[in-house]
Amino acid sequence: MTSALGSAPAGSDTASRPGRGDTRAPVRPHRKRWGRTVRWSGWLWVLPALIMYGVFVLRPLVLTMQYSLYDWNGIGAARWAGLDNYLTVFTDRDLLKIISNAFILIIFFSFIPVLLGLLVASLVRRITTGPAGTMVRTVLFLPQVIPLVAAGIAWSWVLSSNGLVNQALRAVGLDGVTRAWLGDFDTALPAVGVIGTWVMLGLCTILLITGMSKIDPSLYEAARIDGAGPVREFFAVTLPSLRQEIGICLTVTIIAALASFDIVYISTSGGPGIQTTVPGLEIYRLAFSQRQVGLASALAVVLMALVLVCVLPIQRLTRGEK
Amino acid sequence: MNLTTRSERLTGRIFLIALVVVTLLPFLSMLSAALQPRGTVPTGLAWPSDPQWGNFADAFTAANMGALLKSSALIVAGVVPVGVLIATMAGFGLGHLRVPGGHLAFGLLLLGLTLPFEAVVTPLYYQMRDLGLLNTRWAIILPLIGLYMPFAVFWMRAHFINVPRELSEAARVDGSNTWQLFWRVHVPLARPAIASLTILLFLWTWNQFLLAIVLVDDATKRTMAGALGAFQGQWGTDLVLLCAGSLLILTPTLIVFLIFQRQFIKALLQGSVKG
Numbered sequence: 001m002t003s004a005l006g007s008a009p010a011g012s013d014t015a016s017r018p019g020r021g022d023t024r025a026p027v028r029p030h031r032k033r034w035g036r037t038v039r040w041s042g043w044l045w046v047l048p049a050l051i052m053y054g055v056f057v058l059r060p061l062v063l064t065m066q067y068s069l070y071d072w073n074g075i076g077a078a079r080w081a082g083l084d085n086y087l088t089v090f091t092d093r094d095l096l097k098i099i100s101n102a103f104i105l106i107i108f109f110s111f112i113p114v115l116l117g118l119l120v121a122s123l124v125r126r127i128t129t130g131p132a133g134t135m136v137r138t139v140l141f142l143p144q145v146i147p148l149v150a151a152g153i154a155w156s157w158v159l160s161s162n163g164l165v166n167q168a169l170r171a172v173g174l175d176g177v178t179r180a181w182l183g184d185f186d187t188a189l190p191a192v193g194v195i196g197t198w199v200m201l202g203l204c205t206i207l208l209i210t211g212m213s214k215i216d217p218s219l220y221e222a223a224r225i226d227g228a229g230p231v232r233e234f235f236a237v238t239l240p241s242l243r244q245e246i247g248i249c250l251t252v253t254i255i256a257a258l259a260s261f262d263i264v265y266i267s268t269s270g271g272p273g274i275q276t277t278v279p280g281l282e283i284y285r286l287a288f289s290q291r292q293v294g295l296a297s298a299l300a301v302v303l304m305a306l307v308l309v310c311v312l313p314i315q316r317l318t319r320g321e322k
Numbered sequence: 323m324n325l326t327t328r329s330e331r332l333t334g335r336i337f338l339i340a341l342v343v344v345t346l347l348p349f350l351s352m353l354s355a356a357l358q359p360r361g362t363v364p365t366g367l368a369w370p371s372d373p374q375w376g377n378f379a380d381a382f383t384a385a386n387m388g389a390l391l392k393s394s395a396l397i398v399a400g401v402v403p404v405g406v407l408i409a410t411m412a413g414f415g416l417g418h419l420r421v422p423g424g425h426l427a428f429g430l431l432l433l434g435l436t437l438p439f440e441a442v443v444t445p446l447y448y449q450m451r452d453l454g455l456l457n458t459r460w461a462i463i464l465p466l467i468g469l470y471m472p473f474a475v476f477w478m479r480a481h482f483i484n485v486p487r488e489l490s491e492a493a494r495v496d497g498s499n500t501w502q503l504f505w506r507v508h509v510p511l512a513r514p515a516i517a518s519l520t521i522l523l524f525l526w527t528w529n530q531f532l533l534a535i536v537l538v539d540d541a542t543k544r545t546m547a548g549a550l551g552a553f554q555g556q557w558g559t560d561l562v563l564l565c566a567g568s569l570l571i572l573t574p575t576l577i578v579f580l581i582f583q584r585q586f587i588k589a590l591l592q593g594s595v596k597g
Contacts, residue, residue: 136342154351
């Protein structure tokens with residue numbers, strides 16, 4: 001936000017205060033008149049968007065907060081519960097596990113794609129511009145274009161007992177390791193994570209390579225002349241220059257991990273047990289099958305806060321200084 | 323660039339190719355399963371001796387694809403033009419006209435930028451029930467327009483804030499009012515930003531799952547993604563048909579993506595940068 005405001009054309013500050021004189025004399029009378037009448041009627045332009053936002057986002061948002069303070073089954077009378085629902089969210093063992101599941105997914109949705117993406121980007125530097133480059137870009141973007149539901153179905157099949165992963169393991173003689181990856185108590189959550197990795201990896205890689213191609217090559221020459229090896233070069237030149245791109249990747253993927261729903265719903269429905277249940281799925285289950293609307297809403301508020309707590313510092317770190 | 327050693331570049335290429343292969347494998351595995359004879363138990367990746375292309379025809383009927391396409395198209399038609407229009411207008415008001423107090427409205431919208439849909443879906447359900455819109459496409463269309471506003475207005479405002487104000491002043495001298503100014507001068511100039519926004523909103527609507535399964539029971543009134551969820555529920559045990567149906571449901575998006583791939587990739591890259 002600060003950067004967007006900072007890039008505003010000069011003179012905008014004066015212009016936003018109606019009635020104050022402008023230094024550019026020739027257009028002055030005109031600007032003044034426009035200034036007074038159009039500025040307030042300008043709200044008409046913003047109003048339709050604000051109304052839709054208010055009715056279908058802000059109102060429900062306030063209601064979520066209100067529900068979270070009540071004990072309500074969605075049909076009968078609601079009973080005031082104060083902060084009891086929040087207390088449950090922070091003390092119930094199952095709910096804490098569900099929240100921690102979302103954080104484990106961050107490893108797979110965010111950290112692995114960004115690290116692998118960085119590795120590939122720093123080695124490739126720029127994708128060739130020819131047809132091969134276009135093809136690589138197109139393929140890597142496929143997971144971003146298809147619905148997450150489809151990714152979930154495809155990977156449920158790939159990770160199933162007869163799926164591709166087990167087929168490959170058998171082919172190299174690792175029969176002992178094969179299992180139904182999404183159904184196994186120990187591997188279900190990492191297996192769901194792998195689906196997220198698959199969805200996010202291409203986007204992160206392309207974003208990082210794009211950022212990479214903007215780095216001034218002379219920086220690398222300077223580093224090499226100073227005797228820096230590939231590793232020092234990576235930490236001294238590549239990483240600082242890609243700060244903004246890394247920030248974007250982390251923001252997008254962390255939100256996707258914390259607020260994940262589609263992939264989990266399709267591939268495991270949260271099972272086995274609650275091994276792969278994430279807050280998004282639990283909100284849905286609590287609100288629509290368990291009829292615990294209050295608790296579901298408290299979890300929703302907590303989820304919203306968690307997203308902000310994770311994302312805002314990244315924004316500050318990567319954008320604030322520029 | 324020239325200083326990068328050969329072996330490093332080669333390693334990079336190999337990684338990139340591996341990435342491409344890994345990205346494609348799930349699709350190929352689904353295709354190989356979809357072509358096996360019905361009722362058999364397919365394995366990971368095996369080209370069938372006798373590919374059953376007829377499975378796709380069966381899946382087309384089983385998934386009721388005709389109705390699904392129509393439903394998704396109707397929802398997109400309800401969301402995208404209105405969403406793009408009112409977001410462009412708001413972006414114009416906030417970014418170019420600089421309405422007094424506009425930063426307050428903008429700040430309010432920014433609140434919604436990281437909002438998980440799960441956080442509002444429960445009250446939306448009751449709101450739609452009270453409006454009598456549950457199980458209609460309106461229950462998906464109206465909330466989606468609202469939920470897209472933070473990003474869409476943010477996006478259009480970022481464009482309008484960089485348009486020189488002198489441009490409007492010149493048009494004012496010609497005697498046009500704000501409405502004419504908007505349509506004749508600013509919308510044509512904003513076309514690239516509007517095109518990217520249109521692509522993103524189309525994609526997000528087509529792929530919307532949560533609102534579809536919560537607010538609409540009837541799969542033939544849902545988005546493609548929501549319908550796919552129902553299809554899995556119904557045919558989950560018939561793997562051959564499930565794979566064929568899933569691929570079929572993916573096809574429209576893939577075709578649109580391949581036709582507009584340049585614009586898509588540009589929009590997705592910019593979209594994540596600004597979002």
